[in-house]
Amino acid sequence: MNPLLSARDLTMVYPGSATPALDAVSLDVLPGESVAVMGASGSGKTTLLHVLAGILRPTSGTVTLTTAGGPVGVHALDDAARSRLRREELGFVFQQGLLLDELTALENVAVARMLTGVPRAAAEAEAAQALASFGLAGLEQRRLGELSGGQAQRVAIARAQVNGARLIFADEPTGALDSRTGAEVLDLLLAAVTQGRTLVVVTHDAHVAARCDRIVTLADGRIEDDARQTSAAARGTEAQA
Amino acid sequence: MTTLQLARLFARRRDGDRLAAALPLGSFTLLTAILLLVLGGSQVFFRQTGPNSGVYTLLAVVALTLLVVPLFTLGVAAARLSARRRDDRLSSLRLLGATARTVAALTILEAAATALAGAVLGTVLYAATAPLVGLVHFVGHPIGSAMWLAWYWLPLAWVVVALAAAGSAAIGLRGVVLSPLGVRTRQRPGTARARRAVVAGVIVVLAIAASAGLRSLGEVWGLVGFVTGLAAAFACGLLALDAVGPWYVRVRARRLHRRAGDVPRLLAARLILEDPKAAWRQVAGISVTTFVGVIAGAGLALASMQEASNRDEAWLTADIRTGVLVTLVASFLMVACTVAINQAAATLDRARVHVSLDRLGVPGTLLAQAQRRSVMSVLWTVLAGSAALSGVLVFPLVGAAVLFRPLSVAVVVAVFAVGVLLVRGGASVAARLVPGILARPERVL
Numbered sequence: 071m072n073p074l075l076s077a078r079d080l081t082m083v084y085p086g087s088a089t090p091a092l093d094a095v096s097l098d099v100l101p102g103e104s105v106a107v108m109g110a111s112g113s114g115k116t117t118l119l120h121v122l123a124g125i126l127r128p129t130s131g132t133v134t135l136t137t138a139g140g141p142v143g144v145h146a147l148d149d150a151a152r153s154r155l156r157r158e159e160l161g162f163v164f165q166q167g168l169l170l171d172e173l174t175a176l177e178n179v180a181v182a183r184m185l186t187g188v189p190r191a192a193a194e195a196e197a198a199q200a201l202a203s204f205g206l207a208g209l210e211q212r213r214l215g216e217l218s219g220g221q222a223q224r225v226a227i228a229r230a231q232v233n234g235a236r237l238i239f240a241d242e243p244t245g246a247l248d249s250r251t252g253a254e255v256l257d258l259l260l261a262a263v264t265q266g267r268t269l270v271v272v273t274h275d276a277h278v279a280a281r282c283d284r285i286v287t288l289a290d291g292r293i294e295d296d297a298r299q300t301s302a303a304a305r306g307t308e309a310q311a
Numbered sequence: 312m313t314t315l316q317l318a319r320l321f322a323r324r325r326d327g328d329r330l331a332a333a334l335p336l337g338s339f340t341l342l343t344a345i346l347l348l349v350l351g352g353s354q355v356f357f358r359q360t361g362p363n364s365g366v367y368t369l370l371a372v373v374a375l376t377l378l379v380v381p382l383f384t385l386g387v388a389a390a391r392l393s394a395r396r397r398d399d400r401l402s403s404l405r406l407l408g409a410t411a412r413t414v415a416a417l418t419i420l421e422a423a424a425t426a427l428a429g430a431v432l433g434t435v436l437y438a439a440t441a442p443l444v445g446l447v448h449f450v451g452h453p454i455g456s457a458m459w460l461a462w463y464w465l466p467l468a469w470v471v472v473a474l475a476a477a478g479s480a481a482i483g484l485r486g487v488v489l490s491p492l493g494v495r496t497r498q499r500p501g502t503a504r505a506r507r508a509v510v511a512g513v514i515v516v517l518a519i520a521a522s523a524g525l526r527s528l529g530e531v532w533g534l535v536g537f538v539t540g541l542a543a544a545f546a547c548g549l550l551a552l553d554a555v556g557p558w559y560v561r562v563r564a565r566r567l568h569r570r571a572g573d574v575p576r577l578l579a580a581r582l583i584l585e586d587p588k589a590a591w592r593q594v595a596g597i598s599v600t601t602f603v604g605v606i607a608g609a610g611l612a613l614a615s616m617q618e619a620s621n622r623d624e625a626w627l628t629a630d631i632r633t634g635v636l637v638t639l640v641a642s643f644l645m646v647a648c649t650v651a652i653n654q655a656a657a658t659l660d661r662a663r664v665h666v667s668l669d670r671l672g673v674p675g676t677l678l679a680q681a682q683r684r685s686v687m688s689v690l691w692t693v694l695a696g697s698a699a700l701s702g703v704l705v706f707p708l709v710g711a712a713v714l715f716r717p718l719s720v721a722v723v724v725a726v727f728a729v730g731v732l733l734v735r736g737g738a739s740v741a742a743r744l745v746p747g748i749l750a751r752p753e754r755v756l
Binding site for chain 1: 571572573574577578581582584585664667669670671672673674675
């Protein structure tokens with residue numbers, strides 16, 4: 071199977087730093103798999119996510135994303151093109167949803183569609199559908215301050231998926247949630263994988279990693295371990311138990 | 312460790328926080344320079360001798376009164392920014408066990424110190440610009456050295472600015488929560504209710520009654536009655552504006568929200584609806600000057616149709632016209648500074664959101680664009696509302712001025728246009744800060 075995302079010899083050195091944050095990292099992410107990226111603080115996992123997602127440009131190495139229009143060399147794109155790629159092809163969920171406080175749940179999701187040129191009415195209709203599919207029907211007009219942490223994170227997941235992104239990047243998506251709500255949020259992210267999406271999740275949480283198809287462990291900017299797991303669903307049940 | 316010692320310690324730790332320190336300092340500099348220029352200009356009026364000296368004194372008082380609102384708003388914005396920019400250090404102090412009172416005292420002390428430094432710099436700016444303002448003609452001559460204030464005004468202005476900053480910081484702190492986990496703006500629900508419109512309606516009726524009764528008042532009570540009636544009508548108009556302002560802004564923002572077809576418009580409408588009162592207060596100074604500008608502009612345009620009976624009368628008419636235009640420009644300048652400060656503070660407050668949106672692929676300036684649009688939308692709302700209200704109150708005067716003296720009216724309109732551009736420039740500050748935030752995202756995440 072051809073990889074959806076392919077990284078080769080990625081090196082990332084931040085200005086003013088002598089130590090590379092990533093050191094010759096190569097990684098293939100297959101369509102429909104869930105990949106957990108683990109490692110100690112400072113191991114380079116968030117940097118890896120940012121480079122793979124085109125948020126940062128690597129010092130050297132290549133990142134290739136297979137899109138509907140063919141393979142795209144993410145590392146070679148300029149800022150504007152990488153922004154467009156992130157907006158239209160990728161989905162993101164951060165530790166805190168980082169949604170816009172002033173907007174309602176519905177508007178936060180609809181904005182993602184409007185930014186791709188979809189008219190507001192259609193965008194809001196799609197957003198309402200997305201929110202309903204995440205169990206948020208009836209809460210569309212609530213502002214962020216009126217939602218619980220788990221509900222806000224669901225809004226963020228709906229926003230990440232409403233554009234039909236095939237690849238979702240999540241950075242500690244359950245880090246700010248209690249264990250039960252965190253498990254619910256992870257269920258939603260993994261449900262997206264069963265629907266054919268691909269998930270790359272950076273996490274400190276072994277329970278989260280245990281439910282993914284694959285665990286990539288980083289240490290000092292290098293891949294220390296890359297282990298495929300046999301049955302993520304079964305492991306998920308074990309982890310919850 | 313005492314609050315004073317803490318303040319000295321903090322004053323040394325400014326590395327990497329230059330923008331945060333420069334913004335309030337710059338705003339106090341501008342505030343002081345404008346204050347001294349206004350005082351210098353007023354002094355020229357107060358010192359007039361001759362048959363119209365009483366009128367000049369009255370005009371100076373009116374101009375100063377008009378400039379109090381935007382000057383105060385600017386002071387509050389500068390002080391509030393001064394308090395907000397220290398959030399990391401203040402919350403760290405709270406985390407280390409400092410009481411909210413100590414932290415508040417430190418904030419007030421720092422705001423006063425920043426204001427004092429800005430006031431001294433502002434005095435230099437005043438000294439640099441006063442010769443230019445001195446070129447403006449009053450009583451048939453350039454103002455020249457009459458703009459210079461006596462030396463004792465300078466330390467007095469410094470003390471007033473520092474005390475005002477301390478007072479404003481104390482008031483501003485009521486709007487933020489100083490917790491060990493950070494400094495956050497206190498959420499206030501928008502309370503611009505429809506009853507404000509009813510109150511405004513009643514006041515407008517009173518104003519119209521006062522205006523209509525001016526002649527009768529003059530006949531019965533003489534000049535004192537006439538001036539009192541005029542003052543009452545003026546005060547009613549201003550009260551009506553303040554009563555209806557936030558409600559009107561909210562109604563317009565709701566309309567903008569309903570019609571918003573793109574993200575910047577949608578966000579702009581929501582930003583206004585978040586706190587219509589704050590949106591109104593930011594540009595409220597303009598409402599007062601617009602109100603006066605329309606009435607005085609129309610009145611002066613018509614007055615210029617009549618041949619002056621003597622030199623003093625001709626000078627008086629010309630000086631009032633100049634005074635109105637200068638007051639308008641000063642008012643717009645202060646509102647532009649206030650907007651710039653508020654937008655800068657809002658942008659820095661939202662640095663984390665800017666970085667996150669950028670990571671989602673959202674164009675970097677989208678939020679700043681929405682912020683600018685929210686300011687300009689309220690500005691246009693306020694301009695149109697105030698102009699319409701004053702136009703209604705003195706409709707025949709305005710109508711006649713437009714018909715018979717279109718050029719004079721055009722000058723006033725041109726000053727308004729320049730003022731709007733000034734405010735737009737102030738509102739664009741936010742967009743200029745975004746690239747700096749995005750260049751160093753690690754500072755905010």
